[in-house]
Amino acid sequence: MEMGYKQKVQQRKLVLKMMERSVIFFDIDGTLLNHDKKLPASTKEAVFTLKEQGHEVAIATGRAPFMYEELRKELDINTYVSYNGQYVVLNGEVLDTNPLSIPALLKLTETALVNDHPVVYMDHEDMRANVPEHSYIKESIKSLKIDHFPAHDPHYYEERDIFQTLLFCPEGEEKQYEEVFQDFDFIRWHPVSCDVVPKGGSKWRGIEKIVEKLGIPKERQYAFGDGLNDIEMLSMIHHGVAMGNGEEEVKAVAKYVTKSVEEDGILHGLKMVGLL
Template structure:
């Protein structure tokens, strides 16, 4: 049997298929990993409240959320890196002038600064197939710690924000939506908080992902696995490429690296 390892899984396009369903083979694989004594964790751009059901189903209490800004180890928050409030206020003003909505997000909820029926908001958030949706509160960003926000603008229009607001990183995840993150934040940095606490060596760390926000994670983790449905730029940085998510990609990848 392999030595005890820690395995980080992205959610969308990795654990969940394109219908946002968890393949039975992936679920069984996760429980087999745990039976073998491995630590299983999630590393996602989602907010904690967006994958509570999945955590319960897989009995996982260790996760990196908000692309590394809010990290929980065995049920305990061990790292939080909020957005800079003053810079977010300035970005909000600029976005309103350009008619680009924002959804503010903390660890418990999300609120839109315009009526959430806005086309850009409904079309992008609906693709996540969540049980929750943002309500309207233009002042939600004031007086609370936010770990990520969503900027809604057509492709290319985020360049203005990238050039103007250096306190943030912007990662596009939908034709109408961009993640706003603290500058320099990433899944890789969030993962480090967990691996340092648990004492896993580089060789004991594994990660599976498929999207642009997984590139730093897959570059940082020695045993990195890109899904077969991943972007080519993601596959290029991974050590291994498994089958697509809807072709038992998780199970195949775990067998490929020798964990199952």
Template sequence: MPQQSVIFFDIDGTLLNQEKKLPHSAKKAIYKIKEQGHIAAIATGRAPFMFEDLRKELGIDTFVSYNGQYVILNGEVIFKNPLNLQSLEQLTAHALDHQHPVVFMDHEDMKANVPEHAYIKESIEMLKIKQFPRYDPEYYKGRELFQMLLFCPEGEEKQYEQAFPDFDFIRWHPLSVDVLPKGGSKAAGIGKIVEKLGFPEERLYAFGDGLNDIKMLSAVKNSIAMGNAEEKVKAAAKFVTKSVDEKGIYYGLQMVGLL
């Protein structure tokens, strides 16, 4: 048996295609590396409740969620990095003044601070998930929140970047931005898992395609960008595989010698 490695997979645009479907080739490849004794893990910007079905389908119990803010190893929480509550309240007030809705997110659910909004509907529907944020403007009180969604057109997040230095803002949709604790990233979350496992960098792998994968692909020694990734994402990776719909996971694992 080869030495055990851990392979982190992004979800949207990496494991799942544009229709949010898992290609059979990707599922088969992941089961194959697990049979060989490797650890298949997920590294995503999604909340844990947004990919529970996928984890069950692939038999995965190790993951980095919320772009590194909530980390699970073998089914156990090993790291949490919640948003600063005072800054969160200030940002929410600022967003309301500018007619930009927000969604509060913890590890179990998400709630909107407005009853309904076209930006929220369009963005969340694109994810093709079961959950939709219901209205609860006080959901943040007494909770640890690991991410907020700020809904605004492209470019309008600049005012928030300047006004709220406690946070990082990462756009994932033309109408929506992830709001994270400053310095939080998938790379940092992966680091928490690697600390526990004690694996050398030569046995770490990561697949991704999005802007929120750049730090991860830059930090992980054996990094693979999907063929459907933007050029700046590909530039951050050591390897580039085919697109998600062209058996990109399968070919990428072959490329690095894991299949």
């Protein structure tokens, strides 16, 4: 009789805990990782504390899945939004994908070749460049401080889904592509590189798929970010937190602004919103 009562109490506590569960999405560069691409100790500890409390912790990034495998392992995170919302995984299982239009991508590539603007095709496993080498590719990929570098394969788009393409061109020159290629959105992430995603594709699109599946109400949805590709995410989610090192346009749409990633901004922000 006593054991049955205790089990009921424990079960009720578990149900209450699940009812209070929140979901928190973190961008990577400039948010989880500092400018040296290092994970601050305070951030790692904060993430594990959230997980111990029963919250769902996820990543929302413009990066490819293969670009942050080690980070996912280090933080024990199995739910993530890659390619700015085009490849969505929930608890290790692919939940949703949104590939680029191949005919439109080929036309984009043709125009880019004329302008000496290389492109890199990316699927969920790897990436390949349409030219053997280019200074823009070296400069921007090097800034990510990752082991992967795109080999040359101009036909990589064939017989596979391409979820994001990198267009390498100086700032402002993407405007000519935006005017012509209406199937795509162009999101700058580096002085000589833009993410090319399907029109309307964004981190928020991927997040919506996850929160709908999890059934967590909007009042318990949080996101942290710093870059231009975080604007829609932070403006649409109920609790949007911009990093202190973030772009001014990002801070303008966020509900909260925390300290910079170099100043334990994740820990400070989680305390600010009442999660820690």
